[in-house]
Amino acid sequence: MVAAQGAMVAAAMNSIYQSSGKAGLALGGVGLAAIGAVGALGSLGTVGLSEVKKVETATNILKANGAPNIEAFQGQLEDLKESLGGVGDSFTKGDFGLATADIVKAGVESADALTLMTSSTKLAAAEQINLTEASGLLLKNLRQYDYEVGDAARVGDMLAMAGNAAAGTAYDLSVGLGIVGGTGKQAKLEMYDLLGMLVELDNKGMSAADVGANGLRAALSALSDITKKGQVTLGDLTIAMVDAEGKARPAGDILKDLGEKMRGMGVYVNKTTGELDGNGEAMQTVSSLMDNRAAAAVINLTGDWEKWSQQIKDSGGYLDEYANTMQEGVEPALKA
Known part of the structure; x- marks a missing residue:
């Protein structure tokens, strides 16, 4: 045999x-x-x-x-x-x-494929995941923000730092970015800010790779296409969509203001059921703006994400450190 x-x-x-x-x-x-x-x-x-x-x-x-x-x-x-x-x-x-x-x-x-592989290999090794999947995810993340392949190292650094800050992993953040990245770019959010938001949601029990990313995408989508009823609601809540010069306010600022208003109305996420709870009037106000999963993401974004986004922004070179640390004591694969 x-x-x-x-x-x-x-x-x-x-x-x-x-x-x-x-x-x-x-x-x-x-x-x-x-x-x-x-x-x-x-x-x-x-x-x-x-x-x-x-x-x-x-x-x-x-x-x-x-x-x-x-x-x-x-x-x-x-x-x-x-x-x-x-x-x-x-x-x-x-x-x-x-x-x-x-x-x-x-x-x-x-x-260019070799350039991308340099960073995706480090991510895959650190996370101990399939190399083909890690490379495909990194390419998707780059393309969502119209980045060049030459930016792979920079994005790899940000993913590694975000993974270190989150309850989950860099892989979870890459998957989540794959879900919400396109919507985040349309909302004019920098990638490091979007990753910071995913980190905060992940740390509050809304998985960056699933519930958190989908909730954040739904929230950003809702705010990008507000109904007339929703516009009235935002006016009642004194949340401005444009600044004094008539320019659109940053999506991150609007999310922060909206979350503060929702929490002030007594709307919260039930940690046992994961569902949105609150009094009837407050719930009706929220429903005029977005669905429950979107509102849950907004409520959980209390502003901690700004701290994480700054760390992610300043993460130059972190992927090398992360990959080497995570590889300590790991057995090599089959070699020739």
Whole structure:
């Protein structure tokens, strides 16, 4: 059985060698050493075959998307993995190949894909999550704010700092940003302010990856398209949507004012049920502006987010520190 597994790995590797050249073989991360290990330790047969499949799939994706000079690109990818040290060792060469091919498939140039992978690998290693998923989320976060791939390190720093400040993780913040990012940008909120809001909601029991992000998105959407009835309600609450010069007030300021008014009316989030509670008149006032999940987010935004957003804004270089700290004592992935 073990010998058969070794033969299968060797055959698969030969297939990749024939179709992708020596660089394809190198990217697989299995090589003759891994094939020999299969003979000595049968459990590596499955791992080796999985690696071969990853490499083959990544190579096919790159070819299908017209990536130029695949052999040279694969060499650059291997250099990147090595340059990341212990963080790079968290993933196999097959993991790197699949994640990068997925980024190229999403329309990113090969060279830019390597830039993004530098930051997404650090996030994935620190959070111990799938590298392809982490890379895709980071790309989505960048695109929501019309950022360039060159901004990946900056966004990675902000996500790492936000994850450190929140009850949840940087992964949760990236998922949440994926939910509310587009709406936040339309509301002219800076990314660090939006992340600060998600941190505050997460710390108050509204998960940044789910309830908090969806509630915040609903609140921002409601405020961007106020009904006539809602406009009357805001007037009654003395909340201005524009400043003295007739310019739209920052969304963060409006949310802060509205939350203060709601809490002053005795509207609150029941911590047991998670539902909105309060007297009938106050609840009617709230419902004229937005639904309950949106109101729950607004009520929980008491202004703490401003402190977190400043820390997130000043987070330059934090991702490196975060990734290296989280990697201490972690076993490396299969290496060639």
